[in-house]
Amino acid sequence: MKLTTAAVQMPSEVLGLSANLQLADDYLRRARDAGAELVVLPELFNTGYSAWPDFGPHGESPDGPTLSYLRGRARRWKMHIAAGYVEREGRHLYNSMAFCSPDGDLHVYRKRNLVFWERFRFHPGREPLVVQTPWGRVGFAVCADMIYRKVWKDYRDRIDLAVISSAWPEFADRDSGRCHWLLGRVGPMCDGIPARVAEDLGIPVVFANQCGETNTRIPLLHTTIRDRFAGRSSICDGRHGEPLKAGLEPDLLVASVTIHPKRGMKSWHSTSPSARAAESSASARS
């Protein structure tokens, strides 16, 4: 089946909740007008992504303004919305992604692999999240999660579509363009990883990254890069055709992707030569 998806590539003002929600609302409206059934917003789209001293007062419960707004939009506009925000549960803060359904359901994925200053501000999540929707099973990753093999190993054969919400920087000085000596090659990787996941797992991947200026702080190295977010959001339709990609500027990507509802062990058994070999040797043994 075909599913119309959208990736929102937007800049977020640091702690500018009102401005960020208004901007996101414009993009969601445009995505709805384009017929999107699934829309993905970047990591921490509501608070902005920055090494702010304490996100405590800006963290939200499920009844907070960001999730109330997203749930309302998902219900009213009959679409699924995935978006990154600061989650607060008691004293703990998480870098989380909410997944809101048209029927009012809310699922929350907590980023598992915290990097740089994030580990000083957030508690890491422990579990992958797979959500069953009418069109298939969705798996979630937030930014640096996507560089770790275990994340995709956990999802292999368990999901029909992957959603990645990100605030991935370029790791290069935004004025001179000079790349950071250690991480300069990591910035452009956000272009290739979602496409590789799509090819490897054979599923569509919707990747929404922030854009605009930022300062990247790297603890231990005592480095602050006058950086910008890498943009390059993309929608990859599994092994079907070329990915749709954004540049560095704000953008809304809308594309139709192919969901294979029978993906999983059943389809793997029917398509993989190694699986067929394993199956035949198992039946020979019995």
Next chain:
Amino acid sequence: MAFYVPLGPRGGVFRLGTFLIGIMGGMAYRKAYRRRESAFSDPSLPRPLLDALDAE
């Protein structure tokens, strides 16, 4: 933890850095966690904005 994409020799430095940051960051986080109240109120938005966001 193994990387999904090859990071080359920088991967080792990244891994070591992430490990050390994990320890230091975890300690800093615990400190902030203890200072934080467990009861909290959600941030609020101005009424006109809530109405605008609620509008069709």
